[in-house]
Amino acid sequence: MDIEKANDTAIERMMESRPMLIGMGIARDVIPGMSDDLLMHAGPPITWARASGPMRGAITGALIYEGKAKDMAEAQALVESGKIKLEPCHHHHAVGPMAGVTSPSMWVYIVENKTHGNRTFSNVNEGYGKVLRYGAYSEDVQERLHWLNDTMAPVLAKAIELSGGLDMRALIAEALHMGDEGHNRNKAGSFMYTAKLAPFVAQAAPNSELAAQIIKSLGDNALSVLNPVMAACKAMAETAHDIEGSTIVSVMARNGTDFGMRVSGLGDRWFTAPVATPQGLYFPGFSEADASGDIGDSTITETAGIGGFAMATAPAIVTFVSGKPKDAINATLEMYEITHGEHKYFTVPPLDFRGTPTGIDIRKVVETGITPRVNTGIAHKDAGVGQIGAGLVRPPFEMFQEAFMAYAEKYGFA
């Protein structure tokens, strides 16, 4: 067995993936293994008892949305009794930002990898502020969820079909050249996404007023493309999984309590460790004391070679990491130390169009002590409040050490 070759294969499969956004559907209809008694959530497996505030809030909100609970107490009872099961999105080829809670009736994006044929899914982005994914579940949150799912999604689904599908790899590559890094900053990508779909939304909508509302909703939300981007990253990253001997990370995800990771050559085992609290900038009135532990599947972007790894393409958000444009460059340069290769299609203009650092190698993380950089939003620690800032976080080092030792044992290096 040749580790380098295995890793070459893993990242080659990842990079040559061609994720296309081909449509939308209702979760219970399109996601394998989805059922009416199931909620999917971000990160590695979690129980109600260990779930963080935002996670509990999002579970509550989703059960209210499904008409199964009226409040958190009822939600808790359903989950703790086992009437409602919790499973990670990642167990169903899906990803969700922040709490990532996706219920059976919710509409989801469908991304198909034209190279390898795998399909991945992600829910619809609700915008900023008090939203379900940050654990808010009040009435206005419910209203917005209903509009997005019942009113916008069917039209958007038709528009995507009419468009013939969006090449997400090309969209991400272009957005990186327009100041996005694909995780915290998706402004350019969201504009492109809106612009590409607008004509088809106009065609698909039953009336021009709804068309205008939908286009405005997509265009106003600088994160509207985040969920398709994440599904695209998942479509790419999961093709790097299960390569015998590979030390490449194929999943990184957080549930607000644990950071979890899967490694290509180590099967479906989750390696987990307690999450850290992100360091960053807070909205007025909030501070680190209010912050929830790190949460969300959006670390799939870093897993696929963008997000914090492409920080150099997004100098505008360098203030999140406290500094000067050069710090953004240095952030990306640092990630080359722990990645196996450089992306063929995602390139960094200020680094002479060098490919983004791609394919986290657990050996290199352990050797150098450098953990991946993750750009992330920060949720309030209490359910129902929402986003309170954004910043930088790193996964816990011990998780990589544990995976490294597991690898050494499995492959006879210990």
Added chain:
Amino acid sequence: MEFIKTEIRSGAYYDSVVLMHLQRSLLELPGVLDSGVVMGTDANKEVLEQSALLVDEIKSAGADDLIIVVKGADEVQATSAINRVDELIAARRGGGIEQDYRAKTLDTAAKMNPAAQWVLVSVPGRYAAGVAREALGLNKNVFLYSDNVSLDDELSLKKEAAEKGLLVMGPDCGTAIINGIGLGFANKVRRGAIGMVAASGTGLQQVALRIHQMGGGMTHAIGTGGRDLSEAVNAATLRQALDALNRDENTKVIVLLSKPPSPKVAADIVAAARKASKPVIVNFIGYAASMRKVDNVTFATTFDGTARLAIQAEQNPEAEAQELNVARFTEGQRYLRGLFSGGTLAYETQLILRDYLPAVYSNAPLDKALSLPDPLVSQENSIVDLGEDVFTVGRLHPMMDNDLRIRRLEKEARDPETAIILLDVVLGYGSHPNPASELAPAIAKARAAAEEAGRYLEVVALVAGTDEDPQNMDEQIRLLKEAGAIVEVSNDAAARRVGRLAQALNQRGVNPTAETNPPVALEALNQPLAAINVGLESFFEALTAQGAEVVHVDWKPAAGGNEKMMDILARMKNRK
């Protein structure tokens, strides 16, 4: 009340410059009376003890633990000072100025500075061999400053380096000069034509700076590490470096410097130095050379003498270097034929030729096994004493009668295997009154005959006499030179001259070093120095100040110094 607050950080590694800076910064904080920031070695703990800072909590700290001690005017001030340690370290790092990216690994540094031919390694000893091995893996030459590298590691590093045509200077190599740039501790020394290989750091510096003070200058000064000339290491680096300097056309004179080497290795190196085409000044401190000078090799005993001899050799190259133009001989011309009239001169010549040739036959041999079966017929390299009884029966001694020697000279000259003919011309009362008048025309004729046959014939004449001898020594020399002979006036010089040439002819077509390893690429020495520095930041700053293209690695022990994981990492790297 005075209060001592401590902190131990295990497995933390910091450049000592950072630690000193940190200690000073702590002292500048309000209410701090004393502070100590050191790695927990025994020596450092003693220092702390002397300052009454070695409190119980830190006595158990080991050599890999960073100890931070602060003595404050009270507990609050001591605690607040120690809480600012990270901030103070960060202030030193960033300096508040935008900083270029600092590589964390050698791999990354190599990508950032692909032109780098050298890697300077100054990390703690037990990590040093690993870093050096990584550097060799990237095809870089290594300046290994670190000490406490095991002999086994040194052997394996130097073996790998030799197989790749790379140099490993060190371990424990404190100084070197490559292409005018000082590595490690180095004086600013003028560029010049003297190259040095040294197994002694301060020796290298002392000789280099004396050369500078005396008006000379250096091409390169290559360190080998103190153990290189031991029997075990067998001068692996010195041999490579000597060979490189010999090929380097900017280097006109080579200095070899070492603390007392193993006698066997010393003899080997002198032999190698004598094969160099340049003057070599050897100073093996305390080495008892049997003579001051052998061929191109001159022995010095002091640093000063070494520097002076090197400069002299550079200023007077003709006197030192003998052009060994073997190309003008035909392929078949291989041998020396000595035709002596003086028996003991013939004897000493054979003795000296032992230094150069495996076998010299004679009718008066040093060793019976080398007897000429027929004194009238030379074979291979031969020294014939024509004053032997077999030749003088019924005729005058050849010192008086040149006839027999002239006939033998003609015979040897006709032999297509003959390359060199050596003759003695003994002057003084009793000898032939004008030997050159007969020998010179014979030499001219023999050389002309050889030339007609398409061969070049070297004739060396030893004129043994004084300027007061009746034959007129100057006139004798003039006649011989006019005939095309090379004239020496000492038997030793004549024997060594023909010895070196005959040796070169014998070795034609044979790889001179008889080694299969590739030579060190001269580009490593002669291109503008580009380097990667792993370890002491001060080395990086010094190289930058000298205008070298250098990238610094923010080095930390792999896997945070966790040996189990380091071993696994190494196994993963080695298994292919």
